[in-house]
Amino acid sequence: MATRLEGARCREVSMKSVTTTPSSKPRLTTSAMIASIASEGQRTKSAPFGHALVELARARPEVIGMTADLGKYTDLHIFGKEFPDRYYQMGMAEQLLFGAASGLAAEGFMPFATTYAVFASRRAYDFIHQTIAEENRNVKIVCALPGLTSGYGPSHQAAEDLALFRAMPNMMVIDPCDAHEIEQAVPAIAAHQGPVYMRLLRGQVPLVLDEYDYRFEPGKAKLVRDGRDVLVISSGILTMRALETAKALADDSIDVGVLHVPTIKPLDTETILREAGKSGRLVVVAENHTLIGGLGEAVAGLLMRSGVHPAFRQIGLPDEFLDAGALPTLHDRYGISAAAVATQIKGWL
Known part of the structure; x- marks a missing residue:
């Protein structure tokens, strides 16, 4: 199994590297871990979290940055360079990271604590549960490599983090x-009094929602695109894939709407029920998370309890340990690439 250091280093490997063999010319191979989830030619922005946190901290002296040996790999190093006296490197000790964050919050600080999603959700779950959530401490937990955004295998793939944090009282859960x-989410979660778990896309992060005049509001779902045939209810990078799918299926005269749900908890029940309750549309929930316990089951439960019964399908990761490999291959294999999403939707119509 990969060590954390090896995994962190692999995050910086470029999408393609050159290899040679004694009997062949140099050839290009795809890395198992890709520094960006952006498609070729897609617009991106560098380290949006790190830069947004710096802007927030200039106006909020109580904001501090904390990490467990992963400042560079969660873009927190940008904050550390700007505010070295407010940056805490806790070493490879997630339990210590979150325990200290809770204590600092109790003294009036607002810690933004970063690590990989697997380490927060699996390794330090009890410390977050007991010292942050139960005490309702004002700690913002911001975690990279959510879902299947790492090709480095189960040790680094947080396929179940939303299910775990959804079940934790007092915890707001965000999937941008x-x-x-x-x-937009960084200052918004800072304005929320209480603990927040936010998934993080880091490095060269795609730009999508600015084309739709989108504005993030905690606890609010937004209809990014309307459609008469299908409604995709999605979060995280699957909203990006859903929008790509909608454009592709328009060529087949299939009209796809996209309802983006960035706040997994608390769920915007009013908007989801209104949009899912419109007759004649297939409702598909798409998420970068296991099919168990995430947005799909949250929406399904809401619809059942409310007596709203559209034709309903789910797109998400299977209930299994996922393979290691190149992300484009894995996204196709597990059904969350734009092409795979389009194929599934066409098969259901």
């Missing part, structure tokens, strides 16, 4: 789509 939303 792109750089535009991350920039």
Whole structure:
């Protein structure tokens, strides 16, 4: 199994590297870990979280940055360079990271604590549960490599983080789509009094939602695109894929609407019920998370309890340990690439 250091280093490997063999010319191979989830030619923005946190901290002296040996790999190093006296490097000790964050919050600080999503959700869950959530401490937990955004195998793939944090009392859960939303989410979660878990896209992050005049609001779902045939209810990078799918299926005269749900908890029940309750549309929930316990089951439960019964399908990761490999291959294999999403939707109509 990969060590954390090896995994962190792999995050910086470029999408393609040159290899040679004694009997062949140099050839290009795809890295198992890709520094960006952006498609070729897609607009991106560098380190939106790190830059947004710096802007927030200039106006909020209580904001501090904390990490567990992953400042560079969560874009927190940008904050550390700007505010070295407010930056805490806690070493490879997530339990210590979150325990200290809770203590600092109790003294009036607002810690933004970063690590990989697997380490927060699996390794330090009890410390977050007991010292942050139960005490309702004002700690913002911001975690990279959510869902299947790492090709480094189960040790680094946080396929179940939303399910775990959804079940934690007092915890707000955010799954942003792109750089535009991350920039807006940072000051918004700072304005929320209480603990927040936010998934993080880092490095060169795609820009998508700025084309739709989108504005992030905690606890609010937004209809980014309307459609008469299908409604995709999505979060995170699957909203990006859903919008790509909608454009592709328009060529087949299939009209796809996209309802972006960045706040997994608390759920915007009013908007979801209104849009899912419109007759004649297939409702598909798409998420970068296991099919168990995430947005799909949250929406399904809401619809059942409310007596709203559209034709309903889910797109998400299977209930299994996922393979290691190149992200484009894995996204196709597990059904969350734009092409795979389009194929599934066409098959259901």
